[in-house]
Amino acid sequence: MSQYTDGNPLLEMTGLPPFTAIRPEHVVPAVEHQLSQGRETVARLLDQPETPTWGNLMEPLEAIEHRLNRVWSPVTHLQAVADNEPLREAYNTCLPRLSAYHTELGQNERLYQACQRIAEGEEYGRLGVAERKIIDNALRDFRLSGVDLPPQERHRFKAISEELSRLKSRFQQNLLDATQSWKKHITDEARLEGLPDSTRALARQSAEREGLDGWLLTLDLPSYMPVVSYAADRELRREIYEAYVTRASDQGPDGGRWDNTPVMEATLRLRHEMARLLGFDNYAEYSLARKMARAPDEVLDFLRDLARRSRPMAERELATVQAYARAHGGPRHLEAWDVPYYSEQLRKHTYDFSQEDLRPYFPVPQVLAGIFEVVRRLFGLEIQGRRDVDVWHPDVSYFEIRGPAGEPRGSFYLDLYARPHKRGGAWMGKCIDRMKTGQRVTQPVAFVSCNFTPPVGDTPSLLTHQELTTLFHEFGHGLHHMLTRIDYPSVAGISGVAWDAMELPSQFLENWCWEREALNLVAGHYRNGAPLPEDIYTKMLAAKNFQTGMQMVRQLEFALFDFRLHLEYDPTQGPRIQSLLDEVREEVAVVRPPEFNRFAHGFLHIFGSGYAAGYYGYKWSEVLSSDAFGRFEETGLFAWETSQRFLHAILEQGGSRDAMELFVEFRGREPRIDALLRHSGIGA
């Protein structure tokens, strides 16, 4: 292992060998070792006779978590990119043990009291910003998990938490069962008119799997989306639409069979009760305790302001597609299952180019050189590959980032191509957090993963513009993780960042994909290096804002519904799910769904995942990233002073300070929605 001792992430402290040598049988013992070390250390720290301090309690706790993550992050990552049965089994064995360990820590009353003593002690005022933030966060999280409640209420709190997690999986299960139960068998190929070849192939495959002739349509997204968007057969579109929007409800073909209504009602009742136990007026306020937005009114005003400004444009867009449909033999009145179809027709008609036309201009080697150059011009950083670092697959490369004086800042593994046993999609993951122990600094390491088409023969991998944007997005998350200057993992990089501010660096970096000056760096025809032609660029820009008003009001409808549902819950009345949804639609929507539409019953984000009273965060962080980019539009795309300020105020600070405070430090004022509207072609 000695050849890996310089800069290799998987080194001391982990008990794991380099990636190529990690075997499933290493995993459980390595994790178990960290957990028992962690438990022993916590017990020893709490038994110290001395008054608890940052140095004798909090810093060692940070170190324990750091070591555990150094084992667990590579394992989690390997499981996602090089999955195999024994590894998954080892991974699944560890999951409940880790979750029990963290619950134990989060419910440890003595630990809570020790933290409190530090917060109230005279040392607190002398600590650095990051240290104080870690203590504040710890106290907040202890309180939000009910640790300081009187015994009886604490007992109730625990029962509610357990019931809520059961309801969450019940909701997911009902939705999954309802999604999987519906199938449409097609034997007459004429009914598939308009569907892309890939959708037909998928439908054929589904049919074969069930031993059927012809084609089988399902409610999975890769089947549902193309059918409502491209199928010329109106009745087919209506049928699949109805099945999709009534899943797990009292309506539609399976009405009542997996009805999520009682699950949703119980969830809302218990969330409200839980929030009240903790001293909040409602669950929306509880949700905001960990977010950048400060008060419910701030969220409501924000959403309503955006709605008011985007609705006229959304109405115009709908009128345009309606007129287009009428002129092309469509129905007089567009129903919900007609809008996506005629929108696609209109898009094709208006912008005569496809993502496929762009591929030759974005070969991966040029794209990487271009991104690295963008980062060099913005932040003065040099990025260089290293070949002597062990990786889990030959496609993977390893890069180091150095500052202007050659000082190391961080490194990343880049795993760009799709292959079997690799999870789909694109994501940035943490391999190692930045941690300072005495004089020694462990530099952060990231995993950047995508699923692009691999190179074939001598032809490099060629990206669409959408894929290019994805790469910039994940790289933005990566820079947030790697460029941090914070010494303690729980608030370094992306850790401890408010969820509604998390997408700021990633969406921010996406903006460069639309700027000519930056495109000149990342684009170059793979045969002759020719730049992206001006006419293609113009079309790209024009197509960028196709129906952005309609997309905006749709997101606002979901966000407003989610937030009001949790804010306005009244225990004497119970939740009013459908009537509230109707009310919100009345206020913001332009496409009015039919009576039978039961969108809420499939709203996985808020009932089956962690976004309750937080869906607004998508738009919130878009405002931040657009407004931050607005500063570059004012001062220049590569204005040194601006980019240095972004680096120091946002990227380097991680979660060590309040997201609003950091934003104001960069922008000189609080965020405004104007830039987002302008970038979306709305208003102004």
Ligand code: ZN
């Ligand atoms: Zn993201």
